[in-house]
Amino acid sequence: MSEGRIPRQFIDDLLVRVDIVDLIDAHLPLKKTGANFVARCPFHTEKTPSFSVNRDKQFYHCFGCGASGNAITFLMEFNRLDFVEAIEDLAAFVGVDVPRESFSAQTSPQKKDDLNNLYQLMEQAAQFYTEQLHAKAGAAAQDYLRRRGVGEQVLRDYRLGYAPDAWQSLSGRFNQQALLDAGLSVKNEAGHVYDRFRGRVMFPIRDKRGRIVGFGGRVLDDSLPKYLNSPETSLFHKGREVYGLYELLKKNSKPAQIVLVEGYMDVVALAEYGIDNAVAALGTAASQAHAELLFRFSAELVFCFDGDRAGREAAWRAMDAVFPCLRDGRQVRIMLLPQDEDPDSLVRKEGVERFRARMREAQVLSDYFFAEAGRDLQLTSLEGRAQLVGKTRPYLEKLPAGIFREMMFARLKTLSDISHLDVLQNEATLNRNVRPANPHAKGRMTSARMAIALLVQNPKLAMRPELQEIDWSTLVFPGVELFRHIVEAILAQKPANTAVLLESYRDSSEEKSVKALAFLDLLIAPDNIESVFCDALASLIKQSAENELERLLSKKMLTPDEKESLRKLLAFKK
Structure with a gap:
């Protein structure tokens, strides 16, 4: 359960309060070069600096890999944080507390102290389970773990424990309501409360900060359910x-x-053999949230599945989860194990080096995807190729725009032999007309590109009377909708700088375009910015008027409204 939303005004004020140069310099030494500060990019390997930070815009951009954003984005990417964690770290950097908006009365939010108490309870429960594993009651669990080859170091690293085979081991030690809130106890229809985990080896589940948020428990024999997980709670999702x-x-x-x-024991067994880069989903199929979480820490994921029919079906279902996450630079491999083997059994049978080789040789997702999609299809026939397109295209359309998406569609074209297959691009029109500046590129910048870029980099320009009095219905040029949206956003929100404006576009369809505009090098002296903007705007208005006049003059019959428009345009031209 959340403690409440972070107010938008606080986020905007935080971005005004922080100096992005000071923030980034604390993580990555910067060197002043002209109006900007530069360094070698922390997000890709390079020999010469292409990572640039602008103090006026409060924005960074890498001309090598394209990474860009404001102070919040930098902390998210550099320290691999989610949005809320980045806000909290940024607030700590400038020495302020993060406020939270109150929920409505119906939601009954837990206070921060309540959550802290639950974290403390989970820690105490884990300690209790660890003590029980090494006590007389845990003898059978110790024997089970020894048979599975789990050594003392891994026991300590993963804090394994044992839940005694008793109904109320915890309730006599801890608050009953707190145990229910934490998912450690269950209340039956008769109102009796008892321990959820009994007679099981216990696996504490820790979040990225090391706090215990839940548990997984495994039986010592073949009884069912083999694994039992904590339920959804305010701590555990x-x-x-x-x-x-x-x-x-x-x-x-x-x-x-x-x-x-797939399982806790697979993670623990691999760690025992020195393969300590394995994680497990918690009794559920791999989700998009899982993939996005893991991609924050590594550019390559290996999905390991059993090689039977169920394993292949699980691998195919994983496509739904990972395809929306496959931005350029990320890679997924599919590792199918031999029949009747799991990672635990296979690493013991074949040894660690062979298992590592299987990980390295795992099939890349593109090869697996098309091979599996084409299984049992007669691709020599028109019907078979049409089935291939129908089966794969819904997945490919989930891919983010980029080179990988284009190449996947190109491969489908080749396999299906359908030359006219459209490669759907989910970019906004302006993404095709307004691209990041190449500092070495030659050629004149269009008035539209100049005007929109100046507006993004200098939000105060939206206050110009020329813009506030504009008749948007008369403007027709590539990017006009984004131009209008930015003007309206600035007038409504009054962002103090570019960084605050960018924050309002986070996770929107226009974010990429606005970022590209934010770091265009326009080569305009500060004193000339307003005059250049007004000239570009006047040029757009004039060109739109001429285009509309030409359209109306070419028509044989005009509506009354069109006649009025024509009259105004002819007067404007004089």
């Missing part, structure tokens, strides 16, 4: 967490590859 991520990052904060396996 299984669709957004993976087991073993905290332990992985503690050993390697920037793993080259992360392997997603």
Whole structure:
């Protein structure tokens, strides 16, 4: 459960309060060059600096890899934080507390102290389970773990424990309502409260900060259910967490590859063999949230599945989760295991080096996807190729715009032999007309590009009377809708600088375009910005009027409104 939304005004004020140069320089030494500060980019390998930070715009941009954004984006990318974590870190950097908006009365939010108490309870429960594993009651669990080859170091690293086979081991030690809130106890229809986990090896599930948010419990024999997980609570959301991520990052904060396996014991067994870059989904299929979480820490994911029919079906379902996440530079491999093997059994049978080789040799997603999609289809026939298109296109359309998306559609064209297959681009029109500036590019910038870029970089220009009095219905040029949207956004929000304006476009369809405009090098002296903007705007208005006049004059019959428009345009031209 959230503590409440962070007020938008606080976020805007925070971006005004922080100096992005000071923030980035604290993480990455910057060197002043002209109006900007530069460094070698932290987001890709390079020999000469192409990472530039502008103090006036409060914005960074890498001309090498295209990374760009404001102070919040930098913390998210550099420290691999989610949005809220980045806000909290940025607030700490400038020495302020993060306020929270209150929910409506119906939502009954828990206070921060309540959540802290639950975290403390989970920690105490984990300690209790650890003590029980090493007590007389845990003898059978110790024997089970020894048979599975789990050593003392891995026991400590993953804080494994044991839940005694008793109905009320916890309730006599901790507050009953708190146990229910944490998902450690269950209340039946008769109102009796009892421990959720009994007679099981316990696997604490930790979030990225090391806080215990839930547990997984495994039986010591073949009884069902084999695994039992914590329910959804204010601390635990299984669709957004993976087991073993905290332990992985503690050993390697920037793993080259992360392997997603199916079970807790697979993670623990691989760690015992020194393969400590494995994590597990928590009793649910891999989700988009899982993929996005893991991609924050590694550019390559390996999805490990059993090689049977169920494993292949799980691998295909994973396409739904990962395709929306596959931006350029990210890669997924599919690793199908031999029949009747899991990672635990296979690493014991074949040894660690062979298992690592399987990880390296795992099939890249593109090859697996098209091979699996074409399975049982007669691609020599028109019908078979049409089926291939129908089966694959819904997935490909989920891919983010970029080179990988284009190449996947190109491969489908080749396999299906359909030369006219459209490659759908989800870019806005302006993304095709307004592109990031190349500092070495030659050629005159269009009036539209100049005007919109100046507006993004200098939001105060929206206050010009020429803009506030404009008749938008008379303007027709590529990018006019984005231009209008930016003007309206500035007038409504009154952002103090470019960084604040950019924040209002986060995760929107226009974000990429606005970012591209924000770091265009317009080569205009500060004293000339307003006059250049007014000239560009006047040029747009004039060109739109001429285009509309030409259109009306070419028509044989005009409506009364068109006649009035023509009269105004002819008067305007004089």
